[in-house]
Amino acid sequence: MNDVILRARGVRKRFGATEVLKGIDLDVRSGEVLCVIGPSGSGKSTLLRCFNHLEQIDAGRVWMDGELIGYEQHGPSGHVLRERRPRDIRRQRERIGMVFQRFHLFPHRTAVQNVMEGPVAVKGLSRVQAEKQARELLDHVGLADRADHYPGQLSGGQQQRVAIARALAMEPALMLFDEPTSALDPELVGEVLGVMRDLARSGMTMVVVTHEMGFAREVADRVLFMDQGAVVEAGTPELLFTDPRHERTRAFLSTVL
Amino acid sequence: MTHRKMPGAALGAAPAAATTDAIPPEEDLSLQVTRRPRPGRWLAVLAAALFAVWLAYTVIVNPNLHWDIVAKYQFDGVILKGLGVTIQLTLVSMALGIVIGVLVAVMQLSDSPVLRLTAGAYTWFFRGTPLLVQLIFWFNLALLFPVISIGVPFDGPKLISWQSNQVITGFVAALLGLSINEGAYMAEIVRAGIQSVDPGQREAGASIGMSNRQILSRIILPQAMRVIIPPFGNQFISMLKTTSLVSVIAGADLMTVSQHLYLANFEVVALLLVASLWYLVLTTIASIGQHAVERRYSPGAAPPLRRRVLANLVPGRARKEATA
Ligand SMILES: Nc1ncnc2c1ncn2[C@@H]1O[C@H](COP(=O)(O)OP(=O)(O)OP(=O)(O)O)[C@@H](O)[C@H]1O
Ligand SMILES: [Mg+2]
Numbered sequence A: 001m002n003d004v005i006l007r008a009r010g011v012r013k014r015f016g017a018t019e020v021l022k023g024i025d026l027d028v029r030s031g032e033v034l035c036v037i038g039p040s041g042s043g044k045s046t047l048l049r050c051f052n053h054l055e056q057i058d059a060g061r062v063w064m065d066g067e068l069i070g071y072e073q074h075g076p077s078g079h080v081l082r083e084r085r086p087r088d089i090r091r092q093r094e095r096i097g098m099v100f101q102r103f104h105l106f107p108h109r110t111a112v113q114n115v116m117e118g119p120v121a122v123k124g125l126s127r128v129q130a131e132k133q134a135r136e137l138l139d140h141v142g143l144a145d146r147a148d149h150y151p152g153q154l155s156g157g158q159q160q161r162v163a164i165a166r167a168l169a170m171e172p173a174l175m176l177f178d179e180p181t182s183a184l185d186p187e188l189v190g191e192v193l194g195v196m197r198d199l200a201r202s203g204m205t206m207v208v209v210t211h212e213m214g215f216a217r218e219v220a221d222r223v224l225f226m227d228q229g230a231v232v233e234a235g236t237p238e239l240l241f242t243d244p245r246h247e248r249t250r251a252f253l254s255t256v257l
Numbered sequence B: 001m002t003h004r005k006m007p008g009a010a011l012g013a014a015p016a017a018a019t020t021d022a023i024p025p026e027e028d029l030s031l032q033v034t035r036r037p038r039p040g041r042w043l044a045v046l047a048a049a050l051f052a053v054w055l056a057y058t059v060i061v062n063p064n065l066h067w068d069i070v071a072k073y074q075f076d077g078v079i080l081k082g083l084g085v086t087i088q089l090t091l092v093s094m095a096l097g098i099v100i101g102v103l104v105a106v107m108q109l110s111d112s113p114v115l116r117l118t119a120g121a122y123t124w125f126f127r128g129t130p131l132l133v134q135l136i137f138w139f140n141l142a143l144l145f146p147v148i149s150i151g152v153p154f155d156g157p158k159l160i161s162w163q164s165n166q167v168i169t170g171f172v173a174a175l176l177g178l179s180i181n182e183g184a185y186m187a188e189i190v191r192a193g194i195q196s197v198d199p200g201q202r203e204a205g206a207s208i209g210m211s212n213r214q215i216l217s218r219i220i221l222p223q224a225m226r227v228i229i230p231p232f233g234n235q236f237i238s239m240l241k242t243t244s245l246v247s248v249i250a251g252a253d254l255m256t257v258s259q260h261l262y263l264a265n266f267e268v269v270a271l272l273l274v275a276s277l278w279y280l281v282l283t284t285i286a287s288i289g290q291h292a293v294e295r296r297y298s299p300g301a302a303p304p305l306r307r308r309v310l311a312n313l314v315p316g317r318a319r320k321e322a323t324a
Helices: A044-051 A086-094 A111-121 A127-140 A156-168 A186-201 A213-219 A237-242 A247-256 B039-061 B067-074 B077-108 B113-128 B131-139 B170-195 B199-207 B212-249 B254-265 B268-297 B305-313 B315-323
Strands: A004-015 A018-029 A033-037 A059-064 A071-074 A080-083 A096-099 A174-178 A205-209 A222-227 A230-235 B147-151 B158-163
Touching (some): A018 A230, A033 A213, A086 A096, A111 A127, A111 B212, A156 A186, A186 A205, A230 A247, B077 B113, B077 B170, B077 B268, B113 B170, B131 B170, B212 B254
Parallel strands (some): A033 A205, A096 A174
């Protein structure tokens, strides 16, 4: 098997009094597609957001390529975590692309400008270079002819594809998807899943929170079921979908399949 | 779930007279829709017009209003110089006000309690005390700090120092007072603008590795403009007139020079009229600019005022405008 690119151990997160993540362990291997499923409120989005430090964690560790995400170890035995400098956090985020449920495209920028934003502002690419790359990426997601439209002039499916291109423009080593098709009309889901399928085939490492069981079954290398802030079980799609070991997994699957 | 409108569900079926309720025969379906005639409106327009004419007449023919004096001073060199100062004061203090406003707004929204408290105290103080008092205070800064210097604090050695009296001229005091006061108001406006932007925008920026400053300047502020521009326009127009307050500290603005003139020749009303006409010119230009800018930042917003007024008055015209 390939190397582990993302490793989480004992990740805990609380919002006020409620503990949303209760000690998550997981490994994501390079080139792997990991689908995360689970009922609403089980902490799937929060977990993803801990991976690129959009959320601070209360305990545990997340490593990307062996480097601790968001924190540095201090103290004699390295048990004290201190948040990294903003510059280091940004450097780490560059390598992790994120696609949001509600797209969050920049509405004052055209599709191609959205995709160029990261390379120009963060990587310091020239506008000419960035635009060339952005148009190629938009072509890849089937939107060459929509490059100069504003997000408001695009359908949900098109917006989400632009958002995927925007994340890819940073040439990330890992892509996080948080229910990328949940905000879409049913007839637009397919085009976004199609782009994600192509991306998976091209060897991208992906963690996908999704309710699309068909997609998980077809594309995922492993599926992970979360409930109430904990990983209940994980395994290949065949195993998890046809022969779940836990009652809770079975109960959840019976509601969505 | 997305909510789809039931076709026709939103059309409130108004109860109509029985005679008009019947479905017209096939060939009549191309009936034209027009507005209900409103004779009351025309009466109101007529009354208002008559009143305006009468008012203008009494003012124009009033022998106590020395129009010849007004004409003499309207383009007088001294007045024009004051006008220039007024424009300068407005532009510079608005520009400084924006800079301060953005800074204070960002401080108010920061994680640091110290910054938040500082910013809060600033807006609290400068919005809570009269601008007139602030202006007089800045002008008399020398009473409090006779010498201004750069160097080591607490009586340490100084690099440079000035006499406050020489540095704080009326104009400088006016600029200080106006921009620091304006900054407090702009801070609130900018803060509301920043808060109007979806927090997801910040996260999207962060997720591609942008710094907080880049997120603010490239993502948040451009989107906040839509909320910031209208009140900013009002502040600008208001500032054009607020500058007249600096006449109490010899700010050399339009109001100050008008005052100096009428204190010498006793043509109080005529010179106030001269000044007022100039203020009207300035605010009119600013309003037109405001309208243009607002339209630019909110495409598809209200049509120009002139069209709306005409459309409301002329029943048939409304449809033409709508289809044009
Ligand atoms: N910023 C926040 N402040 C307080 N509570 C939060 C916050 N974000 C999430 N939560 C809570 O944490 C819990 C887990 O939320 P999360 O969004 O991670 O769930 P999820 O599995 O992604 O659910 P869904 O499928 O509905 O997206 C929920 O109970 C939610 O209300
Ligand atoms: Mg979620």
